Amino acid sequence: MRSTRLEMALDQGAFAPPAGDILVLRPRAGDDLSALSRDRVVVETGFRPDHDHFTAKGYRTTGGPFGSAVICLPRAKAAALALIHQAMASVPAGAPVLLDGQKTDGIDPAIKACREAGFDMGESLSKAHGKAICLTAAPAPAGWAAPPRAVEGGFVTLPFCFSADGPDRGSALLAAVLPDRLPAHVADLGAGWGYLARAILSRPGVQHLDLVEAEAQALDCARQNVPDPRAAFHWADATAFKPKHMWDAVVMNPPFHTGREAEPDLGIAFIRTAHRYLAPSGTLWLVANRHLPYDRTLTTLFRQIEDIGGDATFRLTRAALPIRSR
Structure with a gap:
């Protein structure tokens, strides 16, 4: 579950959000974000049922400036790279960006792509059939933006x-x-x-x-x-x-x-x-x-x-x- 890896990353200091709002990209309904300070979290997702789920729980869907970000990895590779590009463009250089996903959703290839792109990365944390890893924000490859x-x-x-x-x-x-x-x-x-x-x-x-x-x-x-x-x-x-x-x-x-x-x-x-x-x-x-x-x-x-x-x-x-x- 995403919540167990998020808690682990916070407890071990692998992900330490500084001041500012925390941008959470594409969480799914049922994801538990309670390990983060609710008043600092801004959920951004284009999938309406997920948007409605987090809005009903009192999460904001607009905000900023962002001091850190959490990327909830989607399965499609192009979508995953586009989210990483968005996260990197949304926070200051050097900010922590947590990449989290299930093994079945392609977290290992995503980590490999980030490593090959030259991102500064921490140690990956494995739990509940998935991994989380903290990246240091830097410009992502332009091709990851995925235009129409x-x-x-x-x-x-x-x-x-x-x-x-x-x-x-x-x-x-x-x-x-x-x-x-x-x-x-x-x-x-x-x-x-x-x-x-x-x-x-x-x-x-x-x-x-x-x-x-x-x-x-x-x-x-x-x-x-x-x-x-x-x-x-x-x-x-x-x-x-x-x-x-x-x-x-x-x-x-x-x-x-x-x-x-x-x-x-x-x-x-x-x-x-x-x-x-x-x-x-x-x-x-x-x-x-x-x-x-x-x-x-x-x-x-x-x-x-x-x-x-x-x-x-x-x-x-x-x-x-x-x-x-x-």
Whole structure:
């Protein structure tokens, strides 16, 4: 657990935050930051559920100047290097910056990259299947900043976007089977960087599209990728989102991971949001991995369920006419 390594680093003096706010980058909901002085901690994260979690616990999300930083390592290498670059640019030269992560999230390659970049580093502390190591702040390699990247189809992405290398197979399959015409009010739940949204808006009939996305970087990319006045962009947890108006259709490729293990309940929560806010005659267009147990939820919530294709990995489903309890 992150808290055990953080406590160890503080107790052993490996990480000694000087005066000033402590910038904590990308902690996840459930991370225990209580070893740090709450009134000095500023949490920065672009993932809305994590942002809401720490805000509810009373943590600030803006502040400074920063005297030190803690980096909660993400799994994607480009994202990890971008966070290190951000931390180094946010604190004075010579300030302590604690890099923390699980072995399964690539802490060892991150430490190696920092060593090769010439950072002054302390001894790594190992605990709870992860490591923490204190770096002395200095300019990071310019290439670590990870500017927007151009990908297939004329889209741009950033490191914290899902499928940042290009359109994922599931979304491509779903885009290909959308009907030639769609109704007026549509939602894309978990819209990512806008691949499905562009396909939706290419269909006649659409007057308004809600793009609901929890990752701020992905939504920023979607704003560039979908420059259409019919699009409304919402930085929100789709499982808790409440639209102003009911939807006639929902199109989605919902996530089913928050960590390494599959979490079908996350996708089920997306399906429930779609059901809750679809008009009585509304339709859900869904792509999901075939092994995910969504059938029971769909048959409980919709009168019509139709398998509309896919491949060996992905199933495409059309679910229509939401069932309302009386």
